[in-house]
Amino acid sequence: MNIKTLGTVKAAVIAGLYAALVMFLAPISFYAFQVRFADALLLLPFTDFFGFPSVIGLTVGCIIANIFSPFGIIDVVFGSMANLFAGLIAWFIGRKSKNTLALVTAALIEALVVSII
Numbered sequence: 001m002n003i004k005t006l007g008t009v010k011a012a013v014i015a016g017l018y019a020a021l022v023m024f025l026a027p028i029s030f031y032a033f034q035v036r037f038a039d040a041l042l043l044l045p046f047t048d049f050f051g052f053p054s055v056i057g058l059t060v061g062c063i064i065a066n067i068f069s070p071f072g073i074i075d076v077v078f079g080s081m082a083n084l085f086a087g088l089i090a091w092f093i094g095r096k097s098k099n100t101l102a103l104v105t106a107a108l109i110e111a112l113v114v115s116i117i
Contacts, residue, residue, distance in 0.1 A: 010050060011057035014041060018061025023068065030069050038065070042110050045087045046094035046103060055087035082117035086110035 021038035028035045038061070044054040062083040069075035086109075093106040 007053035010053040011060065014044060014050070014054050014057030015061035015064065017041065018058055019064040022061075022065035026068070029065070030071070030075075039083075039114060042083065042086050042114070043090055043103070043107060045091035046106050048094070048098075051094075052091055055084065055091050058087045059084045078117055082114045085117070086113045089113065 018038045018041055021041075022029045022036060025035075025037060029038070041054075041058060044050040044058070045052065047054075059080055062080045063076055066076040066079045069079070089109050090106040093102050093109075096102070
């Protein structure tokens, strides 16, 4: 299996997992205060194994899940953008350093990005 195929498979599995978790927990995943357990997956780009393909998977998974949001296109656009930025931040920090402080920093910045957007 070549690298592109493996990356595509990783992105697809993560997208499906993210969307499924959001939809399964829809009563707490949508509305004004959103609690998304699927956002725990946002640290996957930090790891070498998942890396950049997980950024794409998390963004696509968020798009798929937010299609069913009561907030409509606003949630699709801005929620997915938040996941894209958060994933890119984790991926970038993970490429530079793999220590615990870097992981905690990535998690905090991601939480802030998702919360603010």
